[in-house]
Amino acid sequence: MKNELSLLTLTAVESKDTSHELKRMFLRAGVIALMSMTLSGCDAGGGGDTILVGEFASLTGKEATFGISSHEGTQLAIEELNAAGGVLGKKFELKTEDDQSKAGEPANVVNKLISKDGAIAILGEVASSRSLEAAPICQQNGIPMISPASTNPKVTETGDYIFRVCFIDPFQGTVMANFATNTLKAKKVAVFTDVKSDYSKGLAKFFKEGFTKAGGQIVGEFDFNGGDKDFKGQLTAIKSAAPDAVFVPGYYTDVALICIQAKQLGLNVPLIGGDGWESDTLVKIGGDAVEGHYFSTHYAADAASPKVTAFVEAYKKRYNGKVPDAMAALGYDSAMFLADAIKRAGSTEGTKLRDALAATKEFEAVTGKMAINAQRDAVKSAVILQVKGGAFKFVETVAP
Structure with missing residues (x-):
């Protein structure tokens, strides 16, 4: 920019224009300098001081x-x-x-x-x-x-x-399928999926694949919509299917209500899920009804x-x-x-x-x-x- 200013100054001085023209040329140089500084400050988030x-x-x-x-x-x-x-x-x-x-x-x-x-x-x-x-x-x-x-x-x-x-879900779904098979010794599992959630549908898919591959049986597949309040119809049908465990790949607000209503209906088998369960709100809403259930997640604070x-x-x-x-x-x-x-x-x-x-x-x-x-x-x-x-x-x- 210094060279540009010098060139403009020299051009103005060497010409036989009036002092008004000289001022106009300096003003033009100032505008160019200002534009240059403005543009240089617009680099995508990394061109400034932060x-x-x-x-x-x-x-x-x-x-x-x-x-x-x-x-x-x-x-x-x-x-x-x-x-x-x-x-x-x-x-x-x-x-x-x-x-x-x-x-x-x-x-x-x-x-x-x-x-x-x-x-x-x-x-x-x-x-x-x-x-x-x-x-x-x-x-x-x-x-x-x-x-x-x-x-x-x-x-x-x-x-x-x-x-x-x-x-990712293929790994998480397989982890929970193996946990159900090897740790819980479950032979029959029902799957309860939030059909409005890509997360829930994906996790359900990979759990089912992993569990059946390990020799387990899916005794029922049931749906809910995230945000529902009444799950008793589906849970009654799940209880009738007599599973050893229920896989619920949902988010904590829905899961807490599902656990409460499952307990009310006497569905006394482990409910298992994924990382969507992990929130203090699960316990705040679910209370005693969420006790003893399991989920997969990414880390343990007590590790x-x-x-x-x-x-x-x-x-x-x-x-x-x-x-x-x-x-x-x-x-x-x-x-x-x-x-x-x-x-x-x-x-x-x-x-x-x-x-x-x-x-x-x-x-x-x-x-x-x-x-x-x-x-x-x-x-x-x-x-x-x-x-x-x-x-x-x-x-x-x-x-x-």
Whole structure:
């Protein structure tokens, strides 16, 4: 810009124009300089003094505890990264939008985070249905998206800019099928699926495949719609089928009511599910009715590993003694995974960042050591927890 100013000055002086013309030329130079500075400040989230990362989560609505937990974990990671100096000589700025647990909102807020705010990457969502809505937008814009906890395989099938730090439903479904067969010694299982949820339908599919492959029998398949309040008709039919266990791949609000009504009907067999169960609200709503039931998830807060212990202590200090659940741990891991990839890429440019994320062969996450496979899914272990004494207790770890 100095050379441009000099050239304009020289042109103005060498001409025999009036002093008015000279002033006009200097004004033009100033406008050009201002435009240049404005454009240079518009690099996608990484050209300023901070690196802007977008996050979308269900902070209100039906699955709000998921979104709040994942956001708190993400926020803690960003704060720790910034306290350590950030990456590439810059601090992170986290811009979070609430999708209200509603269809349609993920597209709105992610479009805003990319087009208006200039996010260099997107973190979110927990629910697979909402991640599936946002993923095509990130893919079309060449912006990497990292889901903390969406386990439906279709999420990363959207394209090569879409990643996750959790295991996927084929693995989780097989884990629970093997648990039902080997630990619970179940021979007959009924499956109760939320037909409005991609997460629930996917998990049910892979559980059924795994259980029947192991020699088990599916004695009934029953449906509900997420948000229903009365499940007694289906549960009465399930009881009549005399299963040894019931697989309920749903979210905690529905599961709690299902457990209450199952107990009222005398359906006294283990109910088992996936990571959609994990919320304190499950126990708050379900009370004694959820006691003794099991679910698979991504980590156990009472696991005795140094990384888990450090995370739990930091989280409790930051959030008034609150014990972090799996969604909080995965939110934390998603932000740390992004920061690690930025360091390795040496850039926040979309293509370079995508390539660094895809090249991850070993990353030490709170939720366990993981690698990213060719489908951009995390390869890692799962844990089984049991509701016991109003808390979630570690039962066993299952390797991939």
